[in-house]
Amino acid sequence: xxxxxxxxxxxxxxxxxxxxxxxxxxxxxxxxxxxxxxxxxxxxxxxxxxxxxxxxxxxxxxxxxxxxxxxxxxxxxxxxxxxxxxxxxxxxxxxxxxxxxxxxxxxxxxxxxxxxxxxxxxxxxxxxxxxxxxxxxxxxxxxxxxxxxxxxxxxxxxxxxxxxxxxxxxxxxxxxxxxxxxxxxxxxxxxxxxxxxxxxxxxxxxxxxxxxxxxxxxxxxxxxxxxxxxxxxxxxxxxxxxxxxxxxxxxxxxxxxxxxxxxxx
Numbered sequence: 001x002x003x004x005x006x007x008x009x010x011x012x013x014x015x016x017x018x019x020x021x022x023x024x025x026x027x028x029x030x031x032x033x034x035x036x037x038x039x040x041x042x043x044x045x046x047x048x049x050x051x052x053x054x055x056x057x058x059x060x061x062x063x064x065x066x067x068x069x070x071x072x073x074x075x076x077x078x079x080x081x082x083x084x085x086x087x088x089x090x091x092x093x094x095x096x097x098x099x100x101x102x103x104x105x106x107x108x109x110x111x112x113x114x115x116x117x118x119x120x121x122x123x124x125x126x127x128x129x130x131x132x133x134x135x136x137x138x139x140x141x142x143x144x145x146x147x148x149x150x151x152x153x154x155x156x157x158x159x160x161x162x163x164x165x166x167x168x169x170x171x172x173x174x175x176x177x178x179x180x181x182x183x184x185x186x187x188x189x190x191x192x193x194x195x196x197x198x199x200x201x202x203x204x205x206x207x208x209x210x211x212x213x214x215x216x217x218x219x220x221x222x223x224x225x226x227x228x229x230x231x232x233x234x235x236x237x238x239x240x241x242x243x244x245x246x247x248x249x250x251x252x253x254x255x256x257x258x259x260x261x262x263x264x265x
């Protein structure tokens with residue numbers, strides 16, 4: 001098998017194990033390349049159907065094309081889309097100008113906490129990769145949190161030779177990471193192989209720029225690029241030494257580990 005075949009098989013195995021062993025799961029969908037590949041894998045693992053509700057935490061500051069893509073794809077693929085939002089924080093004027101860490105805590109972490117409590121979700125499937133950001137390299141495929149969704153990276157179960165712990169104490173909240181061993185190039189190679197439709201923001205459209213990572217409009221900057229196709233993006237990445245999330249303001253503030261610890265994805 002090719003490397004992509006092996007990654008695909010492992011991810012679908014993780015997804016099926018999660019669906020079999022845990023009740024009331026949901027999956028985070030940011031409309032970015034990783035979570036869209038994850039959605040594709042779910043549909044492939046379950047024969048064209050997505051049996052898991054998709055959660056989008058809407059900060060109200062997303063790039064408009066992301067919301068258009070979300071609504072169109074959810075309609076065309078028949079997805080069960082659940083949108084969460086911290087309305088109280090927005091009504092109080094929360095904005096990235098108050099500090100990206102404070103804004104992320106209020107509009108992402110707290111909004112997710114509220115939604116999980118409202119719907120009683122006990123496990124969340126997330127499209128994070130260990131190579132994307134240093135904190136995520138400490139994750140497991142099946143990563144336990146406490147009842148408040150807080151993460152202790154020092155207290156994670158060992159995962160050896162595809163032996164995954166799927167039984168936890170009552171009250172444990174789970175984060176499941178089927179893409180953990182994928183790389184950024186693997187993601188784009190898979191998008192190319194499967195012809196997965198992604199947001200056009202990833203491609204240069206005549207202005208010498210494109211987005212490499214997607215987030216809130218005030219906190220996410222495009223990169224200089226001439227890549228107009230998936231093939232060109234892959235070639236560009238092979239020659240690049242720039243960090244994937246270098247254009248994300250919350251990473252520049254070095255607050256990602258604190259955000260993860262408090263329940264951020």
